[in-house]
Amino acid sequence: MNSAAKMDSLNASLYNLDFTDLEVRLSEWGESREWTREVWRAVYRQGIGDFEQVTALPPSVRARLADEFSLALPARIARQESSDGARKDLLQLSDGAQIEVVLMQYRRRLAVSEVERRSACISTQVGCACGCTFCATGQMGFVRQLTSGEIVAQVMGVQRELLARGESLSNFVLMGMGEPLLNYENTLAAIRRLCDPRGWGFVERRITLSTAGIVPGIDRLADEGLRVNLAVSLHAATDDARSALMPINRRYPLDELFAALRRYTTKTRRRVLLEWVLIGGVTDTPEQVAALAARVGDIPAHINLIQINPTPDFAAQPSSPEAIEAFTVALDRAGIPHTMRQRRGAQIAAGCGQLRSQMNVT
Ligand code: SAH
Ligand code: SF4
Numbered sequence: 001m002n003s004a005a006k007m008d009s010l011n012a013s014l015y016n017l018d019f020t021d022l023e024v025r026l027s028e029w030g031e032s033r034e035w036t037r038e039v040w041r042a043v044y045r046q047g048i049g050d051f052e053q054v055t056a057l058p059p060s061v062r063a064r065l066a067d068e069f070s071l072a073l074p075a076r077i078a079r080q081e082s083s084d085g086a087r088k089d090l091l092q093l094s095d096g097a098q099i100e101v102v103l104m105q106y107r108r109r110l111a112v113s114e115v116e117r118r119s120a121c122i123s124t125q126v127g128c129a130c131g132c133t134f135c136a137t138g139q140m141g142f143v144r145q146l147t148s149g150e151i152v153a154q155v156m157g158v159q160r161e162l163l164a165r166g167e168s169l170s171n172f173v174l175m176g177m178g179e180p181l182l183n184y185e186n187t188l189a190a191i192r193r194l195c196d197p198r199g200w201g202f203v204e205r206r207i208t209l210s211t212a213g214i215v216p217g218i219d220r221l222a223d224e225g226l227r228v229n230l231a232v233s234l235h236a237a238t239d240d241a242r243s244a245l246m247p248i249n250r251r252y253p254l255d256e257l258f259a260a261l262r263r264y265t266t267k268t269r270r271r272v273l274l275e276w277v278l279i280g281g282v283t284d285t286p287e288q289v290a291a292l293a294a295r296v297g298d299i300p301a302h303i304n305l306i307q308i309n310p311t312p313d314f315a316a317q318p319s320s321p322e323a324i325e326a327f328t329v330a331l332d333r334a335g336i337p338h339t340m341r342q343r344r345g346a347q348i349a350a351g352c353g354q355l356r357s358q359m360n361v362t
Pocket of ligand 2: 211
C-alpha cells in the first residue's frame, strides 16, 4: 500500500454516512449542503472510488472530502470462482476480521428475451451467535457486528466492479455471515442508504433479508414500511427437531415464530419465504412435511428447498431423490408453493457453508 492509500484507509468511510450526516458536515465546513446530492450521485450511481472524480464539486470541497473521508473498499485477499458463474471473495476489514461476499450470475429465459441477473450474498456480522449446528458461521461463534458502512461497502465493492464492465447488480440477499436482525440498526441503515433515491435508488423488492427467526426483529421490520423480502430459515417444523438444529428456537419457539409471521404477512401484505434445508432422515421426513403444512396453514408463504451443504462439524446426508419427491408431493397436496433451489457455486461453497441459490427471488 502506498502512503496515500494508507492515509485514505485511516479516514472514516463515507459509506458509513447517511445523506443528512454529510449535509451536516458540509455545513460545518462552511460549504453548501447542496453538494451532498452531487456526492451521493457520484458515489452511489457512478461508483467512484476517488473524490477527485466528482467533477461537479469545487476543488476545495473535493479536497476537504478526501482529507476527512475514504471510499476505500475492504481488501480482497482471495477469490474463488466456480464454472457456473458464481464467485466468492474473502474480504479483510480494517481490524483484520474476514468476511465473505458471493456474487452469483445467471441468465433466465423469458418469453421473448433473456435477462441476466447478478445477485450478491452479503454479510451482516463477523461470525454469528445463533450457533446453528449445520452452519459454518454458527460453528465459528460471534466475533463482532458489522457497521452499516461495512455492509454498504460489500454491496458497493461488487457494484463498482460490475459498473466498470458496463453491468449492474440486480439483487442482493442478506444471507452471508451473521444474523441481520441481531444487527438491526446497522442492517436497516445500510438498506435505506442503498435504496435512497438521491443516490443509487436500489429497488427494495430486490433485496432479501434472511433471519433465523428473531421474533422481536420480525415485528419491528413489519413496521418499517420497507418492501424488502423476508426469508425465515425454518428447516424444521417441530420444536424438538428445530431446537436440535437451531438453538435460537428455544428462545423463539415455533408457536411464537408463526404468530409473528402471521402478524408480519397481515401487516405488510407480503408473503414470506421459508428456507428449508433438506437433511436426509432429519428434515425430509413425512412427519416434518406434515408439521410444516399444518404450521403454514393459510399464511402466504413460499418454501425454498435446498440440499444441505456439508460443513466441517456437521456430518449430514443429503436427501434422496425419493424423499424429495415425497416431500414436494406432500407440499403440493397442501397447496403450498415451493421451489427446489439449484446449488449454484457448489464447487466453491465448501468454505462458506451457506452459499445459497436465491437467484429467482425478485
Ligand atoms: N442468519 C440468517 C442469514 C444467514 S444464513 C439466517 O440464518 O437466515 C443464510 C442461510 O444459509 C440460512 O437459511 C441458513 O440456514 C443457510 N445455511 C447455513 N448453513 C447451511 C448449510 N450447511 N447448508 C445449507 N444451507 C445453510
Ligand atoms: Fe447464524 Fe444464520 Fe448460520 Fe444460524 S444459519 S448460525 S443464524 S448465520
